[in-house]
Amino acid sequence: MGMSEGYGPTSWDDAIATIHRALDLGVTLIDTADAYAFGHNEVLVGRAVAGRRDEVQLATKTGIDRMGADTWALRGDPGYIKRACDASLLRLGVDHIDLYYLHRPPQNAEIEESVGAMAELVKEGKIRHIGLSEVNGELLRRAHAVHPVTAVQSEYSIWSRDLETTVGEALRELGVALVAYSPLGRGFLTGTVDVTALPAGDARRRLPRFRTTDNDVIADAVRTLAETKGVTPAQLALAWVQARGAHLGVPVVPIPGTKRVKWLEQNVAAAGIELTADEAATLDGLAARTVGGRY
Incomplete structure (x- = not known):
């Protein structure tokens, strides 16, 4: 998303170079959505x-019908989903989507109707697997009864652990993987974000957690431990998310977003970092210190 909107200036050339470098480094999951910059991001991806489609598991989403910069509806009506899928296929320039998410629980349809439409897309060969985003356990179970759900995407990081109590049990029960978005806390956990100096176009200015300096103690704690371990704060934060699979009992796949090759390479290097029990315990306790909601 950040390659197209939300986090300051963007560059098409830098974004393409970053994705190419990701593929060169063995990254295989690319995640986008039709709502990101009104389809711009799908075109970019x-x-x-x-020319490298066979190297990629391509994921995109539908369900956030944007009518303006700050105006949208959460849709799940079958006709809308099918039209949106066709439009995504066209923008992406592919004949199928590997993982197709319902971006948010719909306001205008029951989850069974939405997943039923997605199941028809599977039968038609337009998508391979069905995903949901930001659902609770009840909605996941209802959806899974219509068609197997492969993955649930939710925000998950050192300072965002709500899903452990809202959907964690259902994930384990059904064997559904977790795709963790914003594993770096929208950049906050890297220790490079000054919440008092976010530029005017930065979407984080609207989020409660970024309208206070009370959370700086969390970033400071991550930075201190990272320095002791000899890694970057971002790498430490990613290592924590990756290690949570053992605790949640399901595969956990973090999807850190970045616009620059430098940060991409740093993120990829985090795959080889392991935490000690003491390090994990220190990081585990930080969520309780978070001030402000996610939205």
Whole structure:
């Protein structure tokens, strides 16, 4: 998303170069959505993977019908989902989507109707697997009864652990993987974000956690431990998310977003970092200190 909107200035050329470098380094999951910059991001991703489609598990989403910069509806009506899928295929320039998410629980349809439409897309060969985003356990179980759900995408990081109590049990029960978005706390856990100096176009200015300096103690704690371990704060934060699979009892796949090759390479290097029990315990306790909601 950040390659197209939300986090300051963007560069098409830098974004394409970053995705190409990700593929070169063995990254295989690319995640986008039709709502990101009104489809711009799907076009960008499609251009970046052209000629390398077989190297990628391509994920995109539908369900946030944007009518303006700050105006949208959460839709799940079958006709909308099917039209949106066709539009995503066109923008991406591909003949199928590997993992297709319902971006948020719909306001205008029951989850069974939405997943039923997605199941028809599976039968038609337009998508391979169904995902949901930001659902609770009840909605996941209801959806899974219509068609197997492969993955649930939710925000998950050192300072965002709500899903452990809202959907964690259902994930384990059904064997559904967790795809963790914003594993770096929207950049906050990298220790490079000054919440008092976010530029005017930065979407984080609207989020409660970024309207206070009370959370600086969390970033400071991550930075201190990272320095002791000889890694970057971002790498430490990613290592924590990756290690949570053993605790949650399901596969956990973090999807850190970045616009620059430098940060991409740093993120990829985190895959080889292991935490000691003491390090994990220190990081585990930080969520309780978070001030402000996610939205």
